[in-house]
Amino acid sequence: MQRGNFSNRAEHNNRPYVDNIILIGLMGAGKTTIGKLLANSMGKIFIDSDHEIQRRTGVDIPLIFEFEGEAGFRKREVEVLQDVARLSNIVLATGGGAVLREENRELLRKSGTVIYLRVPVNELKRRTRFDKNRPLLQTANPQARLVELFNQRDPLYQQTAHIILDSGRQSVRVLVQTLIKKLEAYHLSRPIMPSND
Template sequence: MNHRLKRHIVLIGMMGAGKTAIGSEIARRYGVRFTDIDAEIEAAAAMTISEIFDRDGEEFFRRRETQVLSRILAGPPAIISTGGGAWMRPQNRKLIADSGLSVWLNCDLETLWHRVRQRSTRPLLKTADPKGTLARLIEERYPVYGLADLIFHSQGGDSVEASATRLIAEIRAADPDLLEPK
């Protein structure tokens, strides 16, 4: 049986939490659109996030992020992956709350570090102590991420498929009317 989303499901969390991988899998299973906000920004700018940060700065990027998020949320319900800092802006939290279910993919530092340490595409980790920077970002962001409608505790050893299955069950338990038969 096909299902249709009644509202957006918006995945929030740190870089490396699995927002894109898990979100893509859930969208595939339900035949709905998946949108990665960072990928949308990169496509519109014809630049990588790192290049945007380097050229225009983080504040410029955050403004663009809000614009893209607003545009996507105005469209038909979908699974949406946001950048790690998107949820930190009050206006983004309000946009998401008005049209979707926010889901925090909560991961511990070691799992995140294992996933992001080899990637040079994370502009906020281009520091002398990237793991320390990641730990500091966790300290700053986790209390705000905790405002999400649903907190999903990621298990580092789970496959994407297993995580998606668990998350779908938790979404259904939290909001049984979110998915409706087609």
């Protein structure tokens, strides 16, 4: 498996960086769309963990689920998150299930400011209703499955997040502006830690 090979503008380091922004939330929450615009607005590098898994394997995520199951996909996801955690100056869009493992939740919180993009279930249903690229929704009743996933994961997202952004049908630009204000307020409210240098 190919590892690394991220943009050379993102720096590799052995310690976590607080300048990273990590987006979590269910499928359809807008992590990739918002993440790209946020990274562009803040002069950061955008990385999508699902896209990185696809790049490394050379296949789409539904195919990974088909041949390796969800457990195989989650194993690959852990490897990508561990690699990305060593970078700085990034905006990372995680897969919806990245928070299922405690090791991932801890890693994400240590690697940057974690933002939960919380979207009402009815809006998630609207956004994902025609999407055939969501393996976990390929069931007889995808809407019921989405409610089940929300109920299972919402507490984990809340536990992991430093900031929660409630969103629905606002424009992406408005959401990004709101998010930047929330990030500024969050970092201004944190105590300054003494340097160990």
